[in-house]
Amino acid sequence: MILLENSLVSPGVGTIFWSALIFGLFLLILSKFAWKPILSAVKARDEMIKGSLESAAKAREEMLKLQSDNEAILRKAREERENILKEAREVRDKLISEAKGKATVEAEKLIEKARAGIENEKLKALSEIHEQVATLSVDIASKLLGEKLKQTGEQAKLIDNYLKEIDFTKN
């Protein structure tokens, strides 16, 4: 009760008046000239930071996307290159094998021809040999006949034996 009667806890009218005036003016001036620019500046900065962060995140995302795109393109290019190479290899192999086939055929043909030629030549040579052998034998025979014509029977046998030994018929 001692305290309640004291001026300490009974608000004075004058102090209320001055407090209201000073606080009111303080509030008014500060709201208009201080809080407004300060808060708007802080807000603008906050928004700028937010915007920058967002755009940075977006840029990063786009970069990642670009990177993955690049990788995809690269992978595709690599695949294509491999395909082309494979095709080229196939074409080459085919060409080579075709060429090989043709060459063998040609070669065989040539060989065949050569063989036929050789056969012909052989036959020709053989027939020539026949003729020569015949003439030679005739010559030999005539020579032998000229020297030892007396033993006619023996000579004829000998010639026949010779001729039998040299069998020309087998070709």
Add this chain to the structure above:
Amino acid sequence: MKTRILISFFLFFLIAGTTISSFGQEVKEKTEPEGKFDASTFILEHIADSHEWHILTKKNGENVAIYLPVILYSKEKGLDIFSSKKLADGNEYKGYKLEEEGDLQGKIVSVNKEGTVDEKNLPLDLSMTKAVIGMLSAAIIGLLLFLSLARSYRKSGISYPKGIQSFLEPVILFVRDDIAIPNLGHKYEKYMPYLLTAFFFILINNLMGLIPIPPPFGANVTGNIAVTFVLATCTFFITQFSGNKTYWKHIFAAPGVPFWLLPIMIPVEIIGLFSKPFALMIRLFANITAGHIIVLSLICLIFIFDSLSVAPVSIFFVIFMDFLELLVAFLQAYIFTLLSALFISMAVQENH
């Protein structure tokens, strides 16, 4: 860092020392007539508002004080403005007198032609007292601080905080992010100017009240009930004027309450309207006044024991209390603003 702490300790001792020596003179004067030191009168005089700003009392009993303007209005005599020096030492001026005893101690009273005090017909006292001057100085310091802050923002545009900004911006952001937004949500912007002003007004006054070098420091502004009354009234009016339908419905027809309970509920709710800002007023006043009383009591210990050997202990505790009061200065500014935001949020919240 260490040197800084040392310097601040040194300053504290210096301040505490000068305060005590100036108190000492005064105490001598007070103890002389009765021979015994009356601590409670001494403390209450320091805390109470006065028409003069007492600085010190000289050895010969002369007062060194700043005499503040007295502004009086009464029906018979009209408006009177004069210096409080005219009323010093119990002098009478223009039929007014500063009452020194009794219930009206410290108040200006009219004196009849017969020379008696007219107790029933008190003049309207609109004087610029110690608290008013202290508050005005705090407001000017606040204005200088925040107008220059605003200018620096306008000058620097959108940039990182620098200079005064890096010092004050965290506090402003604290009020915004930890007081306004959690309570008021997206409606916070409308109430930011009031919350910021109240926060810094209380904070600057609290801090200035802790500095024991008068003037303009050391006035017990936020420990003056008229000041806290005005602040709480502001919160009260802002709350009521921003109250929406849901808010008033909760007061006059609380949903879910049986109708026969309403005659009890409505008065309770209406008392609640006033008790909330009343609590704000008392909390701030009591905390700051209590802090001043404790510090002054600790200093008074030296004179109560009448021994210099108590001084080191006393000073140590005063320094400790000053640090605690520094915390309280911030805490009370925070609590007042937080509760104001909470009360406003109760009035503006949507139906849920």
